[in-house]
Amino acid sequence: MNQVAIKEAVAAGYPMDHLIGNWWSASESYVVAVGPAARGFVGTAFHAPGGDFPVHRDILKFVYERGKGAGKREAIGEVLYNRGVVSAMYKVEAIRSAMARYGNQPITGEQMRWGLEHLNLTEQRIDELGMRGFIHPLTVSCEDHEGAGPVMFQQWDGSRWTAISGWIPVMRDVVRSKLEAVAAEDGRKLGNTMRDCAREQASR
8 A cells, every 4th residue: 555655656756855754654665666757755663773773783693693683684774674573572681670570470461461560661761681772761550551652753865764853752642631531431431441550550
């Protein structure tokens, strides 16, 4: 779908640097097939593009150089590869938090949820993970699964994605209350019970 949209925009003479996709449409898989005409396409991202961060060098050293790499080596640094690295990190850090609370043993689904709802990725921790500049600080809670994370913009130069902005804060003051209102209304229609995060915290 995204490839077709880009191709049709090119065919219509629409300038690529005026076409902005969301984060799902801004990966190599949607621009490489279009060819040189896709140069200039802009997309949002929740992590930086490229594969020259310390975490990538560690992956090469401790995984690929030991013959344990499951994915293609040349894919390291691509958007979807990076997204997988970030997603795996979130899960591991959540498990680490849960084990710190519940013990170094297999954890339950509820304990995993607790770990995810207590993610606190500070600049210091991000640096320890070899991801400084690759991702942004993030704090997740029972009340806020989003973490109020900022967004950056990246642009396809014909061969790779490059960052064209810094981290831009989201308009939380405008959007969050609307999302909460819609979620509450849909929850009532579906008969779901709203979680009481304050009560859950008090009972632990």
